[in-house]
Amino acid sequence: MNLISSEGSEILKVSELELSYGEHVVLRDLSFSVKKGECMAIMGSSGCGKSTLLKSMIGLLRPQSGEILIGGIPLWGRGQELNTMVARSFGVLFQGSALWSSMTLLENVLLPLETFSKLSSRERRDLAFYKLSLVGLSGSESLYPSQLSGGMKKRAGIARALALDPQILFFDEPSAGLDPVNSQILDELINDLKKNLGLTFVIVSHDIQSIFSISDQAVFLSSTTKTVAEQGKTADLLSQEKESELSDFLQSFRSLGLRA
């Protein structure tokens, strides 16, 4: 499915989002937007609500109030039920890849196509082969997830997320569990896809290195106020010197880097 929106328009808009688990407030009055073709990174120290925000953006967790618009249409409908049509317009790469372990890679990519497209079986197969080859996994179509390395699992996860030609791709900690070399290779792949597919990316991560190399916009969530503390171009945010929660966060990363 493709959402009708032109280059540069807001494809994802989160406004005044409130979310809490019982008494415990996780997100408060949170708003930001992502333009089409951008790569937005959501960062913050652990416990600041990154994962909760992602879960509510991909339709796993219903916010108490506020709105999430994808291509101008609310993800959560008037009766607060999930709009599945909109939900199908984005792909998600989960932290542990979440491939279905009883299926081969080809079947993993084919399943969404079989369920949600009206293509012929030949076209579906061709598409699935193509998506796997895009992420550099051609030749491994008949392997099972248990036979893959961590990096390959992530790639296969991306291929599956791309299956339905989504407009937005959400990544949950893409570099988690990968060594620096594999993490860099994955970043390059994401950059390739960004450049050539014209997709919008939303990446939740705390890996500064990876955020710096792939994203052009960034949002920093504060763990004290539970909302957006800083927002802007990634390069500006990461180079800022003035005293703030973000600079503390960056400082701790720099000191770790020096020690290493």
Next chain:
Amino acid sequence: MAVNWSIKVPSRSKMIDRYDIVAKNFYGMTTEIAKDKQRNLGNCSVSLVKNRETPCLLFAGFWKNSSPQKANFEKCCSLLLTLQECQSCEIQLSTDCDWDSSLVVFLLRLKNEMKDSGIKLDFSALPPKLSNLLALSSRNKPPVLDQNQIPLPGSAKIHASVLLVFLQVADFLGKCLIYFCRLLRGGSFVRIRDFLLCCRDCGASALPIVTLISYLTGLTMAFVGSVQLEKFNATIYTADLVCLAMVREMGPLMVAIVMAGRTGASFAAELGSMKLNEELDSLRTLGIPAVDFLVLPRLIALVLMTPILTLYADIVGILGGLTVGTQIMGFSSLHYFEQTQSALLSMWEISSGLWKSLVFGLIVGLVGCYKGIYTGSSSSSLGRAVTSAVVVSITLIVITDALFEIAYSYFGLR
């Protein structure tokens, strides 16, 4: 001269109307649709232009997965094959062409099909995004699986897998024995806390279900027996029947089957998910054998608890018979108990059942733990492991029970 061939949508206006409906349903928006109407939605075309130095294949229109009309691939190929004398053909995209991965797949297929035909396809005139995607998807990695492996013939495969299972079972049983001996000698990794927890899980926690099942078993047997014995005017022998059947046969068997479904399955699921989460591997790297640390406490707890539960089940079953005897047949409780006592000639009647249940407990524990530890690495194999743990233990229990009875009667113990 331009030879034009294109796929025409039967009725353009009809197609646009159809898209209108779809679009409204999808997005509930109408403003953008006017723009799309101008773009000839649904019409994709391929045309061969021959009036130049190199012929050119021109793609135009709406090339999307969601488009209702698809280009005919075979027709396109046969069109290209008419160009034998030219050797080369340029691929171009018209400026208004709207495309997604369906066009890329079409081009890849075309490239593949034309590889051996002698016609060189020139993709250089395509927009950079599209040619990049083609390049990205063409960088083939060699398959990971080793192609040089010599495949085994079918029968050898079966032999090999049977041998493998046999070796695995032998390995597991051997390890259990070795680590049990080490436990007796001291210096084992078994934690007393784990053992006590397992005892509670497979002993005390099973009391309600064992009570229900054995009480109802005793009750049913009393009913069935009384109907038959009434014909001989010997209803008081219902007490003999219930108590002998319970202590010799039904008590151990019922408890073993409950244990297989309850505890054996939970052992397999628990150890299997530990294997999937690499918890077993982490134990191994620390030098702690999984059999010692995880299997032994469970096994010993189950072997000890099953006879105790069986004894309990025997008593509850006799009480089930007593209920029928006093409430339906009108005997006094004392009369019924005296009859029960006279039926049990010696302690052997009871202990023969308890020896059986000891072995049943061992079977359930061994099968459950074995299936858990040797589960595969996918979530479906975990499901299979649990199922087969229950099925295999119940089968083995029934077989062992029969063997016990044969042995008892052979040695004159009945």
